[in-house]
Amino acid sequence: MELLQQIINGISLGSIYALIALGYTMVYGIVRLINFAHGDVYMAGAYIAYLIANRFSEETVWRFPLILLASMGGCSLLGMAIERVAYKPLRNRPRIATLTTAIGVSIFLENLVRVAIGPNFLGFPEIITRTSWEIKGITISNVQVVVPGCTVLLVLVLHYVVHKTKAGKAMRAVSFDRDVAMLMGVNVDNTIRITFAIGSALAAAAGVLVGIAYPRIDPYMGIMAGLKAFVSAVLGGIGIIPGAALGGLMMGVAEVMAVQLFSSSLKDAIAFVVLIVVLLVKPTGLLGKVASEKV
């Protein structure tokens, strides 16, 4: 029973990692950049939700979906702005230049929020009234239903967009072969912009959900969560969308289990243990294939 309880807790946490990991993997897939500012977009998502929730405290069923959508919209604009200002000018430069810039953007965003809103922990308003049920000794709160539920919904929407829409096909084409995509008439700049917008919106959703599930936010919350989500993306196979979702869930469960079975001081260490094991055993990740070229 205890085990099942921990798995349920782990799935909630893992859903959040999964949403962040999706953005990492999508951006990597299309521009081969590990966007280290991605965790800070997640932080920004939580702060946008915090600011809106405090303005509109009216209790309605629409409060949560509206805040979620507003935060996702805000962060997709933020993501596109970051791409335009920081990464696009470096598009054809060595990758290390963009990577360094990403770390710079990350530091900038953290300190921007620190100066504008404050360095302290803030309590996240209760935008979903918490209740919980007890079934055969297992406690499940409505939050533990909402968080994975939203994640599943968003992953399904993402799957539809990537596989059924023109923009999604363009994304897959650009990520597979940018030059040939251009030869087919795909506007690569737009496609990259859309990818950043979608990835950032998913990170924002993760930021709102984490605020609901673990109601405490601070300007540096994106660093550790971002790193763990990055490891999740590598675990699933970087650049592979279903891999990121799977990796995120596994990471959440692994973290909760490590705390349960060993010690809560291992909470953050487990991510890096996973990273080291993946890199040693299967560097392409769980769903990754060994790259081979047909000539």
Add this chain to the structure above:
Amino acid sequence: MLEVNDLHVYYGGIHALSGVSFKVEEGEIVTLIGANGAGKSTCLKAISGLIQPRSGCIRLKGQALMGIPAHKIAEAGVIHVPEGRRVFANMTVLENLEMGAFARSDRSGIEKDLREVFRRFPRLEERKYQLAGTLSGGEQQMLAIGRGLMARPKIMLLDEPSMGLSPILVREIFDIIKSINAAGTTVLLVEQNAYMALQTAKRAYVLETGFLTMEGPCDKLLADPKVRSAYLGE
């Protein structure tokens, strides 16, 4: 239809194309032959906008193409089928063909062209839900050409379509090129297989280390002793 004038392309310090000029008239098949590294692919990449020439002029029906982004050039009807097929291996055959029609929005026209491509390449219809990466080399080449046709090109730039194919398939590919041309598409063909290219095209240009050294009707070049010794192995 397509006019290239005094084209200069550099890769860093290397002068890859030195003042290349040629033209392709509407309805023609024109071939550009030459050895490995002569600059044939570079020519096509400059036309389709994948690389930026240092100077010169490229015009499609009088409209200047240079400096326009590659996706706009594709929209204008210049369709480049790249060397090595480069199909989207992670997409199905059908999705690859749909990618070919990416810049179009005339649904019924796309449907019609898709049926036409399947009529021309029945193997592709049999395999339309298969991932393109699982096709054989010849099938991938047909897919690459079919994908190009889905754009309804005004002019098709074909880069080494016969590369790596068996002699029977080579013949088949060149027959396909002729029939595509007969159906109204202008073709600029780049080939190392000079013999087949000269048999297929109407006019030819010979490229040597970035310079055009010869040009003329194909039957004339086929009889030229210099061409025979340098490119036809005599």
